[in-house]
Amino acid sequence: MQSYVQIENASMVFDTKKGKFTALTDIDLHVDQGEFIALIGHSGCGKSTLLNLVAGLLDATDGVLLLANKEIKGPGPERGVVFQNHSLLPWLTAFENVYLAVEKVFGGSETKAQLKARTSAALELVGLTHAAAKLPGEISGGMKQRVGIARALAMEPKVLLMDEPFGALDALTRAHLQDELLKIVAATKSTVIMVTHDVDEAVLLSDRIVMMTNGPAATIGEILTVDLPRPRDRLQLAHDPKYHDLRSQVLEFLYSRQMRPKEAA
Amino acid sequence: MSAVNATPENLGEILSGTDIARVPSVAPKRRTPYFETASGKRLIESTVNLFKNAIPPLLGIVLFVALWALVANSGKSIPGPSETWAAAVELFSDPFYDNGPNDKGIGWNILNSLYRVGIGFGAAAAVGIPLGFMIGRFDFLSRMLSPIISILRPVSPLAWLPIGLLVLQKAEPASIWVIFISSIWPMVLNTAAGVQRIPQDYLNVARVLNLSEFKVFSKILFPAVLPYVLTGVRLAIGVAWLVIVAAEMLTGGVGIGFWVWDEWNNLNVAHIIIAIFVVGIVGLLLEQALMLLAKRFSYD
Numbered sequence: 001m002q003s004y005v006q007i008e009n010a011s012m013v014f015d016t017k018k019g020k021f022t023a024l025t026d027i028d029l030h031v032d033q034g035e036f037i038a039l040i041g042h043s044g045c046g047k048s049t050l051l052n053l054v055a056g057l058l059d060a061t062d063g064v065l066l067l068a069n070k071e072i073k074g075p076g077p078e079r080g081v082v083f084q085n086h087s088l089l090p091w092l093t094a095f096e097n098v099y100l101a102v103e104k105v106f107g108g109s110e111t112k113a114q115l116k117a118r119t120s121a122a123l124e125l126v127g128l129t130h131a132a133a134k135l136p137g138e139i140s141g142g143m144k145q146r147v148g149i150a151r152a153l154a155m156e157p158k159v160l161l162m163d164e165p166f167g168a169l170d171a172l173t174r175a176h177l178q179d180e181l182l183k184i185v186a187a188t189k190s191t192v193i194m195v196t197h198d199v200d201e202a203v204l205l206s207d208r209i210v211m212m213t214n215g216p217a218a219t220i221g222e223i224l225t226v227d228l229p230r231p232r233d234r235l236q237l238a239h240d241p242k243y244h245d246l247r248s249q250v251l252e253f254l255y256s257r258q259m260r261p262k263e264a265a
Numbered sequence: 266m267s268a269v270n271a272t273p274e275n276l277g278e279i280l281s282g283t284d285i286a287r288v289p290s291v292a293p294k295r296r297t298p299y300f301e302t303a304s305g306k307r308l309i310e311s312t313v314n315l316f317k318n319a320i321p322p323l324l325g326i327v328l329f330v331a332l333w334a335l336v337a338n339s340g341k342s343i344p345g346p347s348e349t350w351a352a353a354v355e356l357f358s359d360p361f362y363d364n365g366p367n368d369k370g371i372g373w374n375i376l377n378s379l380y381r382v383g384i385g386f387g388a389a390a391a392v393g394i395p396l397g398f399m400i401g402r403f404d405f406l407s408r409m410l411s412p413i414i415s416i417l418r419p420v421s422p423l424a425w426l427p428i429g430l431l432v433l434q435k436a437e438p439a440s441i442w443v444i445f446i447s448s449i450w451p452m453v454l455n456t457a458a459g460v461q462r463i464p465q466d467y468l469n470v471a472r473v474l475n476l477s478e479f480k481v482f483s484k485i486l487f488p489a490v491l492p493y494v495l496t497g498v499r500l501a502i503g504v505a506w507l508v509i510v511a512a513e514m515l516t517g518g519v520g521i522g523f524w525v526w527d528e529w530n531n532l533n534v535a536h537i538i539i540a541i542f543v544v545g546i547v548g549l550l551l552e553q554a555l556m557l558l559a560k561r562f563s564y565d
Contacts, residue, residue, distance in 0.1 A: 057469060075472045087466040091488040100484060104474050155474075 003030035004191055005054065005159060010063030012049055022217040023049045027063070029210060029220065031159075036185060036192045038202035040250065041212030041221075042258065047195045048084075048163055050212075054193060055081050055161050068158065077105045080152030082162040086144040088136040094147045095132040098122050098154050105155045122154035123147075125184060142173035146180075153184065160185075162194040166201070175234065178204060186231060199250045203243060204234060211253045222253055344535040352535040353542075367527065369519055375543065378509050378520040381437075385444025386505045393452035393501075394494055398486070400453065401460025414453065422447035422508040426515060436516035443512045444505045451500035459493025460486065488562075495559040499552060506548045 012024040023046040031037050039047040052058040053065060056075035065072040067079070075081075088097045099119045106115060123132050126146040131139050136147070145165060152160055165181075166174040178201060185192060185205075196202050202209045206226055213221040226246055228237065237243040299305045330346050337345035344352070360372030400407045425446045429439035467489055471481045513522025521540060528536040 055473065057472060075475065077473070077475055079473070081469075081473045083466060083469065085466060087470050089467060089470065089485065089488070092484070100476075100480075101474050104476060104480070 004033040004035075004068060005029075005031040005193070006064075006066040006069075007050075007054070008064045008066070010050075010053060010060045010065060012046070012053060012058065013061040023215060024053075024219065025217045026219045031191060031193065033191055034189050035208065036206045037194070038206035038209045039193065039195045039212065040197065040199070040202050040209055040254070041218065042214055042254065043197065045212045045215050046218040047212055051161055051163050051193060051195050054159070055079055057081075077101070077155050078158045080155045080157030080160050082145075082148050082152045082160070082165045084164045084167055086136070086141075086148040088144055088147055088151075090136050093133050093135055094123065094128060094139065094143075094150075095119055097136070097147055098151045101151045102154045118154055122150040125153060126150045126180065140173075142169050142177060145169060145177065149177075149181070149184075153188065153190075158191065160190045160192045162192065164195050164197065167197065174198075174201075179234065181205065182232060199247055199254070202250060203228075203246050204232060204237065209246075209250060211250065211258075214258050221258060224249055224253075342534070344538065349535045349538050353539045356536070356539060366519065371524070371539075371543070374519055374521045374524045375547065377518070378513065378522065379547070381441050381513075381520065382444055382502070382505045382509050385441040386448050386502060388441075389445045389449040389501060389505075390452055390498065393449040393497075394456050397453045397456025397494075397497070398460055398490070401457040401490075402486075407457065414450065418450045418454075422504075423511055423515070426512065430516075436518055440509070440512040440516045440518075444508055447508045448501035448505040451504065452494070452497040455493050455497030455500070456490060459490035462493070463489045491562045492559060495555065495562065499555040499559065502551050502555060503548065506544070506551060510544060 007027050007029040010024065010027040011022065014021045014023055027050060029037075039050060041047050049058065053060050054067075054072065056072050056079065059074075072079075088094075089100070092100065099115065102115050102118045102122070106118060110118075120129065120132070123129055126149055128143060128146055128150065131143055131147075136144050139147075145168075149162075149165065152162075166177055169177065182205060184190075194205065203226055209224040209226060210220055211222045211224065212218050224246065228240070228243060228246070300309060334345050337343045337348075356371050360370045362370045363373065400410060422443050425443050426439060429442035430436070433439050433442060463486065467485050471485050476484065509520070510522035510525065513520040514526045517523050517526075521544060525537055525540045528534075528540070
């Protein structure tokens with residue numbers, strides 16, 4: 001069976017002032033349709049770089065990336081991106097931020113009323129109908145991130161790419177948004193690739209956890225299949241020995257086999 | 266406790282025993298005086314704040330006027346504050362009289378200067394802001410124009426006047442030309458800097474959404490750069506207003522700059538001092554108006 005997202009032998013070399021810097025090498029990854037993949041690793045291991053390759057914001061130095069058997073050349077609206085720091089345009093309201101994306105993707109084929117309905121539906125999905133008319137500066141960090149998710153979802157992307165979407169949020173807000181994301185993904189059957197540095201988040205949300213070795217020249221160290229049944233409930237999982245076993249496998253990889261590199265003094 | 270940590274500040278309290286003897290006493294029933302109610306306290310607080318905020322600037326102005334009176338008294342060549350005030354009242358009682366080309370009211374002079382600044386500055390904005398956008402967007406253009414701008418920018422505005430007189434043949438367009446050339450640089454440079462400093466996040470959004478060039482400009486570039494443009498505009502209007510006085514002194518015609526020169530020839534020093542205040546106040550008003558505009562478009 002053909003994979004939905006195929007990454008074949010990809011590598012990424014940056015030209016810096018100090019010469020060439022190899023960020024990623026020999027990346028092979030196949031993602032099936034509807035699968036939820038978590039990319040985890042220490043900071044600087046190139047997990048965001050890998051995500052940006054799939055997003056098309058970066059071009060791989062070597063290797064091939066395919067989405068539904070078509071080569072990825074540059075960014076496109078079929079890959080919705082949720083950025084780490086929400087990246088909302090501060091001069092547009094929550095509604096207008098989402099509408100900008102909706103208009104771009106569906107503006108050619110739908111009426112204005114339909115576009116507005118889509119935008120409202122996306123905001124309703126993330127529970128922000130009441131904040132539609134607010135500017136990003138007037139809402140909390142968690143709400144901003146939800147607008148970012150609504151913007152990505154409203155485009156009905158083939159793949160949802162998330163770069164540490166909840167990294168900047170407090171623990172309670174993060175847990176709340178993780179639960180919402182679980183529901184949304186179950187409802188929309190989206191294919192998701194998510195970068196995270198949170199072991200619990202990875203185990204709770206994903207079908208497979210891709211663990212990356214430390215950079216430079218990082219690659220995929222191990223892939224762990226999370227065969228916990230869905231729908232998942234955070235409270236039940238807390239008492240599930242299988243959950244703890246998976247969690248300790250990831251911790252084992254991160255802290256014993258890939259010790260955090262000593263920070264240069 | 267407080268006895269151990271006796272300081273000059275709490276010594277009085279310790280000695281009087283108020284920190285120990287807080288026995289609730291039975292107070293006689295009475296109506297709360299107005300100044301002890303919440304609204305009364307707020308009134309006192311806002312009055313105190315008003316005075317606190319107003320005292321430093323008022324004191325500055327009073328000291329300045331006193332110093333001026335002192336200098337005027339000792340020298341006799343400079344008219345003092347009261348003399349100048351009387352002249353100003355007379356002048357502003359009829360600001361729009363017209364007794365031929367060399368004798369017009371102060372209002373006409375100010376309006377004429379503002380008109381020249383408006384034309385020169387408007388032309389500079391029309392050329393400078395788009396140019397700044399292009400310099401910020403295209404690195405090649407930036408490196409191509411950077412040496413020329415670096416050389417031309419520090420040139421004194423009045424050095425451009427002879428070129429203007431030579432090419433344009435007339436005084437009026439020549440002074441507008443000087444305003445144009447001296448106020449264009451802050452707008453070009455600030456706009457270009459604003460375009461270069463647009464956060465990468467916003468441009469990534471544009472790339473991911475695959476927005477058209479028009480949408481990128483109207484939804485991302487323009488709003489993101491607007492605060493920088495307005496800073497450039499504010500600096501430029503300051504320069505333009507500075508330069509107009511000097512340019513009009515040299516070119517003549519109706520205008521506040523020429524009026525200063527004319528009053529110097531009439532040896533009417535009080536009017537010159539009035540002109541200095543007028544130029545300062547109009548400049549301040551222009552700047553404040555643009556600050557208000559900039560506040561409207563700030564999203565931080």
